[in-house]
Amino acid sequence: GLKPELMPKHIAVILDGNRRWAKERGLSVQSGHRAGGRVMKALACLSSRWGIEVLSLFAFSTENWRRSKEEVDFLMSLFEEVIQTYEDEFAGSNIRISVIGDKSKLPESLQKMIATAEESTGGNTGLHLLVAINYSGRYDIMQASRSIARKVKDGVVQVEDINETTFEKELETNCVEFPNPDLLIRTSGEQRISNFYLWQLAYTEVFFAKKNLPDLEEEDFIEALTSFQKRERRFGGSKY
Numbered sequence: 001g002l003k004p005e006l007m008p009k010h011i012a013v014i015l016d017g018n019r020r021w022a023k024e025r026g027l028s029v030q031s032g033h034r035a036g037g038r039v040m041k042a043l044a045c046l047s048s049r050w051g052i053e054v055l056s057l058f059a060f061s062t063e064n065w066r067r068s069k070e071e072v073d074f075l076m077s078l079f080e081e082v083i084q085t086y087e088d089e090f091a092g093s094n095i096r097i098s099v100i101g102d103k104s105k106l107p108e109s110l111q112k113m114i115a116t117a118e119e120s121t122g123g124n125t126g127l128h129l130l131v132a133i134n135y136s137g138r139y140d141i142m143q144a145s146r147s148i149a150r151k152v153k154d155g156v157v158q159v160e161d162i163n164e165t166t167f168e169k170e171l172e173t174n175c176v177e178f179p180n181p182d183l184l185i186r187t188s189g190e191q192r193i194s195n196f197y198l199w200q201l202a203y204t205e206v207f208f209a210k211k212n213l214p215d216l217e218e219e220d221f222i223e224a225l226t227s228f229q230k231r232e233r234r235f236g237g238s239k240y
């Protein structure tokens with residue numbers, strides 16, 4: 001069984017396989033994404049129950065705009081639904097929601113929904129759920145670099161003061177206590193990072209789940225956690 005003392009503090013999930021799941025069943029792309037949305041909520045509830053501190057869900061990357069307008073519009077409306085049902089499904093479980101990514105490009109209605117959910121859950125002290133929408137690792141590193149450059153230009157920061165700690169504070173994951181995931185899970189069998197967290201994943205253990213997101217169940221989450229608990233993290237040091 002899972003050992004509480006070996007539970008990861010921060011789990012990040014690259015959500016993938018919704019359309020393949022739908023295709024296998026002769027269902028619509030929209031039903032695939034809707035099924036994926038249900039698993040997103042289930043992952044948050046499970047993480048909350050296991051006392052995980054931070055759960056990051058990679059829901060929409062800066063590259064996903066390349067999809068058809070119809071699919072993108074549907075995803076945007078689905079994110080509203082997922083974030084809106086936060087009130088009902090998560091209410092009472094003390095979950096805090098934050099959305100990271102370039103929100104300025106999202107539909108006004110979704111931006112408002114995000115602001116409301118962040119506002120109403122801002123004081124919660126349980127699981128901190130980070131939903132990455134219109135996010136990418138390179139976007140984050142670029143925005144952090146611009147922010148630091150501005151501070152140097154304005155004389156607020158000296159170049160010598162720039163180090164890993166001050167840089168990390170400029171990343172959009174600076175809103176959580178544990179910005180660097182201990183465990184990254186990717187569904188659907190793909191084995192790539194797809195421009196998710198780049199700085200944050202420096203020493204993260206990676207687990208590739210074969211199942212498509214909508215098929216993911218508690219036992220699959222437990223399998224990833226069990227694998228994580230068996231690993232010896234050396235952080236570059238040698239325990240030889």
Ligand SMILES: CC(C)CCOP(=O)(O)OP(=O)(O)O
Pocket residue numbers: 015016017018019020021058059060061064075188
């Ligand atoms: C937007 C993202 C969360 C959707 C993940 O599933 P997907 O649409 O990439 O599905 P496929 O990899 O099966 O095409």
Ligand SMILES: [Mg+2]
Pocket residue numbers: 016017018
């Ligand atoms: Mg995919």
